[in-house]
Amino acid sequence: MSKLNIDQRTIASLFSDKRSDFLIPDYQRPYAWGEDECTTLWEDLKSFAFPNDSSQDFDSENDEYFLGPIVTFKNEDGKQEIIDGQQRLTTMMLLLRAFYSRFEHAQDDDTVETRKLIARCIWKTNELGRPIFDRLKIDSEVASDDDKGEFLSILERGVADGSMRSRYAAAYRFFSEKIADFVDRMPMYTALFPIRILNNVILLPIEAESQDTALRIFSTLNDRGLPLAxxxxxxxxxxxxxxxxxxxxxxxxxxxxxxxxxxxxxxxxxxxxxxxxxxxxxxxxxxxxxxxxxxxxxxxxxxxxxxxxxxxxxxxxxxxxxxxxxxxxxxxxxxxxxxxxxxxxxxxxxxxxxxxxxxxxxxxxxxxxxxxxxxxxxxxxxxxxxxxxxxxxxxxxxxxxxxxxxxxxxxxxxxxxxxxxxxxLFDRETITGRFRSYQFTNQRRFTRSMLVWWAYSDPEQPLMDLDTTLEIEHIYARKRNEVHPLTDRSNLEALGNKAMLEKRVNIRAADYQLADKRKYYEGYTNDNGTEVPGTAVRELVEISRRGDFSETDIEGRTERIIAAFVDWLGELGLLRE
Incomplete structure (x- = not known):
């Protein structure tokens, strides 16, 4: 049985842990969060940290905001390879870096201490707990991400100028602007906001013993976006x-x-x-x-x-x-x-x-x-x-x-x-009997299969585009059957009463008498003088020109389709002699 290490951790506890060394692996997708996701996170965190826009309503001992799981496994290099949580972890790193930059020239003790704690979350530290500014706690090797260099540069330097066009830069600038606005409006709470994020926002890191185990966990837990393919x-x-x-x-x-x-x-x-x-x-x-x-x-x-x-x-x-x-x-x-x-x-x-x-x-x-x-x-x-x-x-x-x-x-x-x-090989009588007893309902894929095969058994049937939307058409319409019911009710759903028809035509032709359907099958000019094309299904046009389609026609057509297919199997050498 696979071993898992699961331990609920605060942002500060997880990120500042000396063993934390995150890697976004090469097979992950690029960073995808935009302004909508960042806005939602910012508003949620602000409402959590300052309920009712009040600092006093927050219970620092008990209030918690669950951000989600982080699924990782330790790779051969000892790094925590991220399987799930890449987007959240990346965004939190950018948010913390924006706070750190804002506090760069802070003088009051609370803000200075907060800045030190943030630094231990972003950079690795020496044995005295001091940040080593050229060694980040996260790295990215995403093969298809041309902007990962900007992400690491922003974390190192705290700068995302106008020349940077990546989603990382946009997110960092967004958080920087929000923090500046927050500090201007609520200067007394400047240090409280990041501290409450660090100490009361909860992650659930799940460390698996292997990549396969981590991927299985992700597939089970993930309800946000697409799991790794x-x-x-x-x-x-x-x-x-x-x-x-x-x-x-x-x-x-x-x-x-x-x-x-x-x-x-x-x-x-x-x-x-x-x-x-x-x-x-x-x-x-x-x-x-x-x-x-x-x-x-x-x-x-x-x-x-x-x-x-x-x-x-x-x-x-x-x-x-x-x-x-x-x-x-x-x-x-x-x-x-x-x-x-x-x-x-x-x-x-x-x-x-x-x-x-x-x-x-x-x-x-x-x-x-x-x-x-x-x-x-x-x-x-x-x-x-x-x-x-x-x-x-x-x-x-x-x-x-x-x-x-x-x-x-x-x-x-x-x-x-x-x-x-x-x-x-198939037996002629047996396969013919199966066709005759088969219920060709609209929901069955085989019904469409046979109708398309039959349409193209006509050597004059024009080729249609593969993106043409075809639907099943009842030649003897259901509405008509309500007024003039067929003697054998099963004939309404018989193969001989069905054909494939383009959706754009089917909508117009659905419930008309066959004589009324003719103009829709053939195409016509509407009241505005616009040419409305008909169907490309040749057989439907030919049937409509006969003027009527009776129960006898349904039964005869059903037998013709079945006989033609079974004979074709013989031609292909797929029938027993």
Missing amino acids: DADIFKSQFYKHFSAEGRKDEFVARWKRLEETAGLIFKPATGTPLDELFTRYMYYRRAKKGIRDTTTKSLRDFYSEGGYEILKQDATLDDLEALLDFWRRVDAQEGFSERVLRRLFVLSYAPNGMWAYLLSTWFLARRDEDGNLDDAELYGFLRYITGFIYAYSLERPGVNALRGPVYPALIDIVNGRDADFSGH
């Missing part, structure tokens, strides 16, 4: 590797581009965009290792193997950049043939995300030296995995079920063989 930890390993080779600046620039590009492309439900990139890359590296085990390790556990061996290889960052550029091109729908882009659009509505891992592995294994793929091979691969993933997801819903057949296929891909799902 796996990619933040990986960044620190890259940073150390490239720094040791004298390529620190090169790495910082490359990592920044990765962060920016990933943020534009990936929108994962959990984790950060870079976590998603590392996840896609992990499946490639798993396959390279020949791992078939369907128990998938977490990102951090996978990459930390062998002392983060994978992250100490120059090729890894090259691979990540190439993989991200590939997905950038997919997202931008550029650099691929029309037929490949159509397959990629359909896969973007797949029942689960396994296709992205298959495609990432295919790209890294099959790319040429310019990062391109053979169009015919890629097109065939996309069709094949679409058919398999869709059909397998119908028989065994959930991405976890796909691990069994997919992991061996990934190994085949990295070894130069085609993905082969011949050991998992």
Whole structure:
């Protein structure tokens, strides 16, 4: 069981402790507090120290203001590496430095003693307790923070002139101005305010025995902002590797581009965009290792193997950049043939995300030296995995079920063989029966998957942008069913009564009779003479032009969709003979 040292401490007790030697590590994010956060902290502290704007209402023996936890672990150099509390600790250091500068020429005993106590919180001290002014109690190695030098300079010199544009400088100037205003208005309380902050503001330092333990604690306790992502930890390993080779600046620039590009492309439900990139890359590296085990390790556990061996290889960052550029091109729908882009659009509505891992592995294994793929091979691969993933997801819903057949296929891909799902073929009658009995509710992802696949089974269906918002349209409208109910109520939610439709059109076309929907499907000119575009879904326009869509049409269309998909599986070689 992991050991923890937990001890409630005042600011003065924690910061002035001779053992306190804080480090903001390279994988942390840059300082993010702005004026709003600083204002809230200042007002809270002032109201706490002077309740009802009175010095007398404060109970110095019992009143406490809890600022929050500080989660750290002692690294190999003996420094307290900060996992949680970076923003609060940094801000308190700037606030204390602003008080110290204000008291620089103080003469009264109380203020002089307060200044001495603040000094012991900011600087390390000698054996006589005197500050060593070139040795701060906090340091920053944040790889992506170009302004950390300003932070340390402000603490050392107490100066943040107009040339400094960092958030550190802005926070320091903010506190300096607030302190000046406070001293002007309440000069008798000048020494009381910082003393009450030092002695009565409470932190809860939690010292873990290792980085992993500290990170787990942070993930459990943190309710302010985003916890450290796996990619933040990986960044620190890259940073150390490239720094040791004298390529620190090169790495910082490359990592920044990765962060920016990933943020534009990936929108994962959990984790950060870079976590998603590392996840896609992990499946490639798993396959390279020949791992078939369907128990998938977490990102951090996978990459930390062998002392983060994978992250100490120059090729890894090259691979990540190439993989991200590939997905950038997919997202931008550029650099691929029309037929490949159509397959990629359909896969973007797949029942689960396994296709992205298959495609990432295919790209890294099959790319040429310019990062391109053979169009015919890629097109065939996309069709094949679409058919398999869709059909397998119908028989065994959930991405976890796909691990069994997919992991061996990934190994085949990295070894130069085609993905082969011949050991998992489908029976025509069984898969047809599953389609017929499946409840195609709007909430099920598979419903959208099939409707998009069906739309693009039409070779004339135009390619839509990936950022197009598509919603499910009831061709025989629900409102119409209330007035003219279908004989079989289940037909209202049948696959044959549904299609994907752009949200902008769906809002207008929702509850009309089919004949009334036609102008919205086709597009029209409004009363102001503005052209209002219709839908890009060809089938809906064609259906509306027939004038009606009956229950018989619903049933017939349902059967056509099912039969077409099952026949397509046969064409792909995914049906048993």
